[in-house]
Every structure is written in structure tokens, then in C-alpha cells.
Amino acid sequence: MINRLTIIGVGLIGGSLARALKSGDAVKEVVGTSRDARHLQRALDLGVIDRIEMDLGTAVSGADMIVVAVPVGAMEDVFAEIAPYLSADAVLTDVGSTKTSVVEAARVAFGELPAGFVPGHPIAGTEKSGVEASFAELFKQRRVILTPTEASSAGAVSKVRAMWEKTGAIVTETSVTHHDEVLAATSHLPHLLAFALVDTLATMDDKQEIFEYAAGGFRDFTRIASSDPLMWHDICVHNEPALLKILNRFEADLDRLREAIAKNDSDYLLQVFSRAKVARDQFCEGE
Amino acid sequence: MINRLTIIGVGLIGGSLARALKSGDAVKEVVGTSRDARHLQRALDLGVIDRIEMDLGTAVSGADMIVVAVPVGAMEDVFAEIAPYLSADAVLTDVGSTKTSVVEAARVAFGELPAGFVPGHPIAGTEKSGVEASFAELFKQRRVILTPTEASSAGAVSKVRAMWEKTGAIVTETSVTHHDEVLAATSHLPHLLAFALVDTLATMDDKQEIFEYAAGGFRDFTRIASSDPLMWHDICVHNEPALLKILNRFEADLDRLREAIAKNDSDYLLQVFSRAKVARDQFCEGE
Numbered sequence: 001m002i003n004r005l006t007i008i009g010v011g012l013i014g015g016s017l018a019r020a021l022k023s024g025d026a027v028k029e030v031v032g033t034s035r036d037a038r039h040l041q042r043a044l045d046l047g048v049i050d051r052i053e054m055d056l057g058t059a060v061s062g063a064d065m066i067v068v069a070v071p072v073g074a075m076e077d078v079f080a081e082i083a084p085y086l087s088a089d090a091v092l093t094d095v096g097s098t099k100t101s102v103v104e105a106a107r108v109a110f111g112e113l114p115a116g117f118v119p120g121h122p123i124a125g126t127e128k129s130g131v132e133a134s135f136a137e138l139f140k141q142r143r144v145i146l147t148p149t150e151a152s153s154a155g156a157v158s159k160v161r162a163m164w165e166k167t168g169a170i171v172t173e174t175s176v177t178h179h180d181e182v183l184a185a186t187s188h189l190p191h192l193l194a195f196a197l198v199d200t201l202a203t204m205d206d207k208q209e210i211f212e213y214a215a216g217g218f219r220d221f222t223r224i225a226s227s228d229p230l231m232w233h234d235i236c237v238h239n240e241p242a243l244l245k246i247l248n249r250f251e252a253d254l255d256r257l258r259e260a261i262a263k264n265d266s267d268y269l270l271q272v273f274s275r276a277k278v279a280r281d282q283f284c285e286g287e
Numbered sequence: 288m289i290n291r292l293t294i295i296g297v298g299l300i301g302g303s304l305a306r307a308l309k310s311g312d313a314v315k316e317v318v319g320t321s322r323d324a325r326h327l328q329r330a331l332d333l334g335v336i337d338r339i340e341m342d343l344g345t346a347v348s349g350a351d352m353i354v355v356a357v358p359v360g361a362m363e364d365v366f367a368e369i370a371p372y373l374s375a376d377a378v379l380t381d382v383g384s385t386k387t388s389v390v391e392a393a394r395v396a397f398g399e400l401p402a403g404f405v406p407g408h409p410i411a412g413t414e415k416s417g418v419e420a421s422f423a424e425l426f427k428q429r430r431v432i433l434t435p436t437e438a439s440s441a442g443a444v445s446k447v448r449a450m451w452e453k454t455g456a457i458v459t460e461t462s463v464t465h466h467d468e469v470l471a472a473t474s475h476l477p478h479l480l481a482f483a484l485v486d487t488l489a490t491m492d493d494k495q496e497i498f499e500y501a502a503g504g505f506r507d508f509t510r511i512a513s514s515d516p517l518m519w520h521d522i523c524v525h526n527e528p529a530l531l532k533i534l535n536r537f538e539a540d541l542d543r544l545r546e547a548i549a550k551n552d553s554d555y556l557l558q559v560f561s562r563a564k565v566a567r568d569q570f571c572e573g574e
Contacts, residue, residue, distance in 0.1 A: 123500055123502040124502060125502070125504070126504075127504070142502065143499075143500060143502075145500070182493070182496060182497055182500050183500065185487075185488055185491070185497050186488070186497055186498070186500050186501040186502070186505050187501075187502065187504065187505065189484070190484065190504060190505055190508045190509075191504070192541075192544060193480055193484065193508075193541075194508060194563075195544075195559060195560045195563040195564075196537065196540055196541050196544055196559070196563075197476065197477065197480065197537060198563035198564075198566050198567045199540065199559045199560075199562050199563040199566070200472075200533075200536055200537045200540045201472050201473070201566070202562055202563060202565075202566035203562075204472070206469070207566070209469060210469055210472050210473055211473070211566070211570035211571075212430075212570075213410055213430060213432070213469050213470065213473050214473040214474075214570070214571075215410040215411060215412070215429065215430075215473070215474065217412070217414070217474065217477060217478070217510070217511040217514075218473050218474065218477055219571050220507040220508070220510050220511070221477045221480075221481060221507070221508055221510070221511055222477075222567050222571070223504070223507045223508070223567075223571075224504040224507070224508055225563045225564060225567040226564055226567045226568050226571070227504075227564070228564075229557055229560035229561040229563075229564050230557065232560055233553060233556045233557050233560055236548050236556060237548065237551060237553065237556070240548055240549065240551075243548060244545065244548060244549060246487075247541075247545055247548075248545075249487055250483065250484060250487045251538070251541065251542075251545075253483055253486065253487045254479075254480075254483050254534075254538065255538075257479060257482075257483055258531065258534055258535075258538075261523050261524065261527055261530060261531060261534075262527070262531060264524060264527075266520060266524065269520045269523060269524070270516055270517065270520050272482060272483070272486045273482045273486075273516035273519055273520060274516040275486050275489055275490075276481075276482040276483075276485040276486040276489060276512045276516075277482075277485075277512060277513055277514070277515075277516050278489075279485050279486070279488070279489035279494070279498070280485045280509050280510075280512040280513045281513050283498035283499075283501070284498075284501075284506050284509070284510075284513075
């Protein structure tokens, strides 16, 4: 049981976490803090948090679990603000989509990495954002990846793990670097491509008509382009090395496909399309 | 009312058209023909067609409406086979995703474009294929684009239009060239990108783990990579000029995004992501 959970940034992820823990009777009190008082008021009105605390230092004092759920570009400032107020036995985690940058931010802000700090990332979310979109079941059967640092204590890791398991998530651990590479491939690159494609079409002369003729496949393909631009800006900037690596690989593969189309190389096209279909059907079975 | 409708290629599209017209009492008899006798037998067992006719010439003789629903790469052969058997007043249409190539195939096969030939394209479908996946409601509220040729008679156009309207579709007309450019942007390029991305990931060393960490956004983004590889091979090859044109434009835009990430150009990234989100939200409202 968590006595006092402080959530910094009560949006889709922070709000859904609070809802899940409350509905599972896994927390006594949820304190919400954020730079945006209106968001907090909505979270309070919705019953997602029990109490608003605008001052970050006061918000984290006396909390036994602190979850930082702000865009990754805001992590360092938040860490620096709360550093003087953390209890010695407080457990601190985050939900950022990039882990190298978050760990580096913590190192800068705290001087050395706290034993109570366990970086984390729930692989869940929708293209929606904000506390209004939050719901208790968001993490059910979804993965949460923890990337403990060399300083993370075993006790802190097990408390963060226990919290996420209460939401119905499947918790796994991996290294910071490996997390960032895998997520660059499965999440960051797809978002970049979706934003890029929609923008390419949106800047064409006959964009009105183009979108009118877009069918079901286009809606699904571009759904993630409705995601929060600031959050994805932060992710791209903060996972630059891993993202550029997989982007370069993808662009090289796309170039080969372009050549194959230009040269009428049916064998190559059929090989790629068939391999992709088999992989996609295999890994997304049962949807 | 159509007296005898002959569908050449009874898959998702041909099968759904037959189901829709039957359920709307808009056709007396549906004859199915295909190179694959097993597909036809399934279509007959499912009640999608009333009669199997393996011989193409016999299948189209006496039909007042003929719908060619084969991959675009097979159109020319089909047209050549049926050419000698078409009744003078028969109406012929197709459902191919590329129109320039289909009109060219008709020109070659028929010598000159028949007055009864009205090229068409229902903007509907799923990543599934085959008659088992067909359903009567597939075209409801979806667009069907007709691209009449200079030879198409007004009577033939209005019969094809009436047929599609019976399925609940919204029928519009445009030029062959414009159709191919718009569809390259909204359909062919997205499919190419989805196939390319899944294949890039599927050929990586840790592909097993990569797909395990893929979340909801990835499933939606890659759904169209489960589409039929042969059909999409045909589309890429047969809409080469328009597809390469939009692919080049997209790659140039993606290159600019890559540079912006590498240079930490936040303004540019935020501008593109925000413009894409606005466009996507605006054009896909109400989903």
C-alpha cells in the first residue's frame, strides 16, 4: 500500500495510474502537482487526485512514492526543483519514453543518482492526451519497462514494480540503452513517419481533396499523428542517437524499395511485402 | 435492377459487392468466375454467388454488368480474354486501385476503348483478403471513384453509378491522372511505408523483442502491412510515376526532419508535428 503518492504532471499517463491504483485500493492519498492549475483542478473534479499542491517541494515532502509524468524535456527542471525536498526513503520514478536522457537529467539535477530512483516507461497510451482521456484500465496487460540505474536499490525497484503490477501491467527490466533502441524502432520512428506523411499531404495544393479520399487504412496509419506535438518533439530530441540510427536504416531500406519500383524489380518487391506481412501477422496475432 | 452480374475475381471487393447488391435486391443472378476454382466454390457455399462459370468467355456472355475485381497486374489478360464475348450493350467496370494502367490495359486488349467501359475504384477494403472476409456493408458511406474515359457512354456511367449507390457508397467522378495522384498519396505511399517499416524491423537481430515491445500505436500504424503482397506489388508497379513522385516528396520532407533532429531545431519539429496534428484531427474528425 502506498501512503502518499505524488504525481507530477497529471495527464493521460499520470491520471490513468492514479485511477488504477485508487480502484485497486493500492494508495491512501494521491497528491497532484503541475505547472498548470487548470489541469489539476480538472483532475480533482474528476476524482483522479485527492489534493492539489502547486508547490513542487511541498508536493513531494512526505510522499513515499513520486511519479514524474511530464514531457521528457521537462524532467531535468522537475528533478532539480524536488531534489532538496525528497525524503531519504522516498521512491522516485518517471514515465518518460526516453531513458538515457532521463537518467542523465537525474544525474545533473541530483548530483549523483539517488538509490530511490528507478526510471520506468509504461508502453501504453493513446493518441489522446490530458487527464480527461485517462482511465484505470490503460495499463492492463501492457508492458512497463523499468531500467534501474547502477545506484537503484533493490527495495526501490521492487516498490515501483509492485505499483505497476497493481495496475495490471506486465513489468520487465532492461538496460537504458537497449530500451532506447527498441523504442526508437517500435514507437519513435512510427510516430515520426506518421507526422511526416500527414504533413507532406497537408502542405500539398489539393490537400482538401486528398484527405477526402483517404480511407480506413489511412486513418489507422495516421492515428498517431494526432499525438501531442510537444511530447513527441521532446522524445525525438532526447532520443536523437537511437532515433537517427533506425531512421537511417529505414531510409536505406525505403531507397531500395524505390529503386525496385523504378526498375520494375517484382521479385524484390514481393519478397519485402511478403516478409513484412508474415512478420506483422505473426507478431500481432489475435488482435 | 441488374439481370446478370458477372464478377471476375470473387475476393473481398467482388464478394462484398455481390453481397451488397443481393441484400438490396438489386441483382437477379450473380455469376462468379476466377482462375481459382476453390475460391469460387467457397463463394458459392457462402451464398455470395449463384453460379460458377470457369470459362471467362461463357461467364461474360449474356451478362448486362461485368465487374473485373482482379489484381491490377492481371487486368490486361482478363480484358483480352473477354473481349470477343462482350455483348454490345454490356457494361464493364473494374475495381482496380490504379486507373491509368487499367485504361491502358483496356486500350491494348480491346483495340479501342469500349463505350460500355467505365473504370472505377471503391475506396474501401481492409487488410484482410478473400471472399471469407467479404461483407455487404463494406461500401456503406465509402467513396467510389469513377474515372470515365473519353469513350465511356453516359448510359454506361449512370448504370455503374447506380450499382455502387445501391451498396450505400458515395460515388464521385474524376480524371484518371488525378485519381492516381491522390491515391498514391493517401493509400499507395502509406502501404509502402508500412511494409517498409515492418520489414526493416523484421530483419533486425532482436526482432523478437522489438515486436514484443510494440504497443497499440504500432499495431494501428502497421495494420496495412498485413495486406495482400501480390495486390500491393501490382499497385506499386502499375502506379509507378505517381507513387515515385509522392515518395520523392515525402523522402525530402523526412530528410528535413532528420536534419532538424540532428541539429536540435525545435522550432521546425514543433511546426511540422503541430501542423500534422491539426490536419489529421481536422480531416479525421468523428472517428
